[in-house]
Amino acid sequence: MADNGAVPEPKEKVPLDDPEAAFAENELDDSKAKFINGGMDDTKVVISGSDSNASFVGLGKEELKRYAEDPFWVRLRWILFILFWVGWLAMLVSAIVIIVLAPRCPTRPDLKWYHKDVAYNVYSKSFFDGDKDQDGVGDLEGIQKKEGYVGELNANVLWLSSIFSTEGNNDRAILDHKMLDKKFGTIDTLRAFCKKLLKQGKQVIIDLIPNQTSRNHTWFMESKKEADKYIDYYVWSDTNPGWKRDDGTDMWELDSQRQQYFLSQFPGTADLNLTNEDVIAEFKDIIHFWAGVGVNGFHINDLEYLAENSSLPKDNKESSQTRNFAANSDVVHSLRSIVDGLDNKPGREKLLFGTVTSGNPEVVGLYKGGDGKKGLHVVSVVLNQLTRDITATNLENALVPFISTNDTRWLAWRLTMPEAGTLRVSSRVGMDRMIVAHALQALLPGSSIPYYGDEIAMGSSVSGRETVSPMQWSKEDNAGFTTGTPWTPVNPDYMTSNVDSLTAQLGDNKLMDSFKALNELRAAESLQFGKTRFCSKGDLFIFSRHAPGFPSFVVVVNLGRTTQHVFQGDDCVGDRAKADLKFISHNVEHQDSELELGLAISVEQNEVMVMQFPA
Numbered sequence: 001m002a003d004n005g006a007v008p009e010p011k012e013k014v015p016l017d018d019p020e021a022a023f024a025e026n027e028l029d030d031s032k033a034k035f036i037n038g039g040m041d042d043t044k045v046v047i048s049g050s051d052s053n054a055s056f057v058g059l060g061k062e063e064l065k066r067y068a069e070d071p072f073w074v075r076l077r078w079i080l081f082i083l084f085w086v087g088w089l090a091m092l093v094s095a096i097v098i099i100v101l102a103p104r105c106p107t108r109p110d111l112k113w114y115h116k117d118v119a120y121n122v123y124s125k126s127f128f129d130g131d132k133d134q135d136g137v138g139d140l141e142g143i144q145k146k147e148g149y150v151g152e153l154n155a156n157v158l159w160l161s162s163i164f165s166t167e168g169n170n171d172r173a174i175l176d177h178k179m180l181d182k183k184f185g186t187i188d189t190l191r192a193f194c195k196k197l198l199k200q201g202k203q204v205i206i207d208l209i210p211n212q213t214s215r216n217h218t219w220f221m222e223s224k225k226e227a228d229k230y231i232d233y234y235v236w237s238d239t240n241p242g243w244k245r246d247d248g249t250d251m252w253e254l255d256s257q258r259q260q261y262f263l264s265q266f267p268g269t270a271d272l273n274l275t276n277e278d279v280i281a282e283f284k285d286i287i288h289f290w291a292g293v294g295v296n297g298f299h300i301n302d303l304e305y306l307a308e309n310s311s312l313p314k315d316n317k318e319s320s321q322t323r324n325f326a327a328n329s330d331v332v333h334s335l336r337s338i339v340d341g342l343d344n345k346p347g348r349e350k351l352l353f354g355t356v357t358s359g360n361p362e363v364v365g366l367y368k369g370g371d372g373k374k375g376l377h378v379v380s381v382v383l384n385q386l387t388r389d390i391t392a393t394n395l396e397n398a399l400v401p402f403i404s405t406n407d408t409r410w411l412a413w414r415l416t417m418p419e420a421g422t423l424r425v426s427s428r429v430g431m432d433r434m435i436v437a438h439a440l441q442a443l444l445p446g447s448s449i450p451y452y453g454d455e456i457a458m459g460s461s462v463s464g465r466e467t468v469s470p471m472q473w474s475k476e477d478n479a480g481f482t483t484g485t486p487w488t489p490v491n492p493d494y495m496t497s498n499v500d501s502l503t504a505q506l507g508d509n510k511l512m513d514s515f516k517a518l519n520e521l522r523a524a525e526s527l528q529f530g531k532t533r534f535c536s537k538g539d540l541f542i543f544s545r546h547a548p549g550f551p552s553f554v555v556v557v558n559l560g561r562t563t564q565h566v567f568q569g570d571d572c573v574g575d576r577a578k579a580d581l582k583f584i585s586h587n588v589e590h591q592d593s594e595l596e597l598g599l600a601i602s603v604e605q606n607e608v609m610v611m612q613f614p615a
Contacts, residue, residue, distance in 0.1 A: 106549020106615075109529050113203055114297060114351040114378060115410060116528060118442075118519050119157035119449045120150050123418055124184055125169075126162075126470045127452055129482035136484040138470070140185030144193060149499070153455060154519035158197065159205040159299065161418065162468075166214065169487070171207075171419070172302070173214035173268045177286045187293060194294025198348070205297030205351065206290060210283050210335070211305050212269035219282075220270050224257045233279055235263035235271045235308065243316040251322070265305055265322060274306055274331045284338045291342050296350055298339065300376075301419055303354030303367065306331040324356075324363050329373055336374040353378035353412065357420050359385065361401035368409040380412035380449060382420070386437055388430040392541035392559045396534050403445055403532050411446035415454055418467040424453070426497075427460040432606045435514045435585045436557055439608040442518040443545070443555050445532045455515045456502050459493045472498040514585055514608075521583055521610065525550040535572035539563055540603065544572040549615055553582070556609040567611075568597040579611035 059067075067073055122143060129135065130142025143160070150158060163184045167173035180187060194204045213220055222230035240261050243251040252261040263271040272279055287298065300306075307327035316322060332354075339352040353376050356363050369375025385398035402411065415425035415437050425437050434457045442448050453471055461469035465488050472494040473480030479494035491497075502512040521527065530547035539560020546552035554572045567573045579595045585608040595601060595611060603609060 104549075106525075106547065108525070111529060112349045112351075112377075113157070113201075113347065114349070114353070115447060116523070117156040117203070117447075118154060118522070119159050119205060119297075119412075119447065120153060120155035121159040121161060121414075121449055121451045122150075123452060123468045124160050124162050125487060126468050126481070128471060128473070129484065129486075134482050134484035135183060136482045136486045137183045138481070139183060140189055140193065147197075152516065153450075154516055155450070156201065157203045157205060157297070159297070159449070161207050161299075163206060164209070167216060167268060170214075170268050172209060172212050172266050174209050174212075175214050175217055177209070177213075177283075178289050191293045198294060198296075201347070203296045203351075204294065205299060206295050207301050208283075208287070208298040208335075208352075209301045210272065210274060210331075211302045212264075212266060212271050215268070215270050217270075219272075224255055226258060229278060232273055232276050235273050236260045237263070237312055241312045241316070242314055243322065246319070251316075263308065266302075271305075271308075274334075275310065275327065280331075280334045280338075283335065287335075287338050288342070291350065296348055298350075298352050300332075300335065300352070300354035303332075304328070304356060304358070304363070324358065324366060326366070329366055329369075329375070332367055332375060333369070333373040336369075336376065340374070351377050353380060355380040355382065355414060355417060355419075357382055357384070357417065357422075359398070364402065364409065364411070375409075378410050378412050378447060380414050380447075382414045382417045382422070383425075383437070383440060384422070384428075386415075386425070386433070386440065387428055388433060390559065392536045392539055392557070395541050395559065396536045396543075399444070400534060411444075412449050413441045413444055413446055414449045414451065415441055416451040416467055418451070421466065423460045424451075424458060424467050426454070426457040427466075431457055434511060435608055436559070436606055438515050438518055439555065439557065439583075439585070439610075442522045443527055443553075443610070444543075445530075445545070448519065448522060450515075455512060456497050456499055457511060458497055459491055461489065461491050474498050474500040510585070510588070514583075517583060524553065524612075526552050533572060535570055537565075537570065540565060542570070542572055551615050552613045554579070554611045554613070556603060556611070558603040558605055558607050561605055563603050564600040565603060566598065566600050567595075573597060573611075576613055579613055581609065582612045583608065583610035585609075 123138075124140070124143065125138045127138040128142030128146050129138055130145045131139050140163075143158070147158075162171050163180055164171075164177065165175045165179040165181050167175060180190065197204060219230055219233050223233045223236075236258070237252065238260055240250070240252045240254070243263075245251055245265065245267075249267070251263060251265055253264050254261050265271055274280065290298070304324045305322060307325050307330070309321040309325060310327075313321060332352075336352050339350045342350045344350055354367060356367065356379060364379050364381065367376050367379050381402060385395060390398075416422070426434055429437050438450075438455075441450065451467070456472060458469070458472055460466040469488060469491045470479055470481035470486050472491065475495055475498060477483070478486050479490045479498060480500070481490065499512075501507060502509055526545045526547040528547075530545040530550070530552065533544045533546075535542045535544065535554075539558055540563060541557040541559050542554065544552060544554045554567075556567075567579075568575065568577060573579075577597055579597055581591055581593050581595050584591050585606075586604050587607075601609075
């Protein structure tokens with residue numbers, strides 16, 4: 001037996017300077033290393049032998065080759081490979097089918113604010129006298145106080161007329177194109193007002209009056225003296241061509257200083273020579289000035305009279321040499337080029353537009369541009385065709401030439417045009433057809449430009465200023481316009497046609513409510529940029545508006561007697577069986593109801609009905 005106390009012989013020591021020998025003697029793996037910490041700060045590592053005889057080191061080359069060549073694994077690889085590509089191709093085909101067959105998002109044209117928003121035209125002198133002195137003249141302060149009212153009408157654009165320094169009350173007799181009438185307000189106040197409205201997403205338009213000036217304008221005074229720069233600022237002639245105004249008076253007047261005749265198409269004015277590049281340069285400066293104040297739109301007053309036949313022939317019957325003359329398009333091109341050079345950031349695009357009074361649609365074409373010439377952004381048209389006696393057929397025949405599905409020009413609709421001296425719309429169509437007029441203005445293709453007071457059916461004044469009598473706010477003295485003496489008489493109908501009476505609780509608010517509702521309804525896509533189709537039948541004036549991908553509308557106006565009509569099968573309705581009634585002017589209790597188009601529907605005289613159909 002061995003002695004238990006004997007000391008075993010030590011193993012041969014591995015030299016300290018030969019670490020490889022140490023690892024060769026006892027190779028380490030995970031199973032041999034243990035960390036032991038008995039709670040003390042020092043940690044010991046104990047190396048122990050592994051119980052396993054050998055560790056797995058993977059398949060060898062021969063084994064891998066055997067698996068790679070095994071028929072089972074070869075088939076499996078091919079099956080997986082084919083399945084991958086079949087799946088990939090299936091996903092590709094599915095994506096293509098979805099792209100081709102899935103409903104596409106409806107397209108929207110790039111509409112600017114002047115395409116979409118209602119523009120409320122204010123004759124500033126007659127809107128509201130808001131200053132402390134109550135001088136009887138409407139002013140900028142009064143417009144600011146009534147800003148909320150304009151917003152309630154669902155109008156986001158304010159068009160300010162009659163704001164410049166002029167000779168007396170003649171709006172054409174401009175004394176300075178960059179100076180406001182002192183009674184209207186200051187440029188700084190206007191600048192602050194424009195800035196405030198712009199922050200609310202609203203815009204301001206003013207008149208641009210390039211055709212004539214006062215005879216006391218600095219330019220005319222210098223032109224009479226034949227000063228170098230100004231000698232051809234106006235239209236002069238050595239002889240009198242003999243042209244006459246519409247009232248039969250002479251267009252040409254002799255200047256005693258220059259001993260030449262100057263053209264004066266409107267009394268008290270002198271016509272500028274807009275073929276003179278220096279004159280156009282003056283208006284470039286004027287447009288830039290007002291754009292700097294914050295104005296984003298310009299209406300060319302007397303658009304149809306910009307240029308005249310420079311050869312000055314003797315024959316000017318029906319103003320053929322002075323009205324809608326071909327050279328007008330050159331002047332428009334020059335002014336449009338100026339406006340296009342301004343800041344046109346989104347939401348601040350600049351607008352240049354004008355109004356034609358002629359019932360000839362070819363005249364509109366003169367101002368829309370073409371043949372390398374820029375035209376107006378918008379051409380506005382006065383709905384003079386609408387009268388108290390017009391029939392559905394005659395109205396359609398009058399409108400169709402202006403509205404073509406193949407025409408890209410953008411129109412705007414006006415009911416009253418103060419600069420033309422025509423009657424107010426209510427005096428032309430009568431109270432019974434006022435909602436008809438508002439509906440056509442709001443729902444026909446194009447922009448809507450209501451004139452102050454038309455929403456309450458103000459009548460034409462008997463004072464000789466047919467369209468510029470003070471706004472009728474209430475039954476109070478002077479219709480609530482001023483506590484002073486109005487600059488022009490208030491219309492006698494203010495006791496019945498006034499804002500307070502037409503918005504009073506429990507009152508007959510149908511006219512004002514309809515006006516607001518129609519302006520709100522026109523925000524629908526199809527009513528803004530949809531194609532138009534006329535389908536009038538008998539006494540019913542009918543048209544549809546449809547933009548692909550959006551709900552469509554059919555507008556029905558009864559211009560005859562009470563009619564019961566089955567709409568299913570009509571050209572504008574087709575075989576559709578039901579429609580949502582989005583607007584009705586008379587029987588308002590039925591609004592927002594569903595109509596059965598296969599059954600007879602009663603449409604009263606002068607009633608307006610708007611039906612909506614799903615996209």
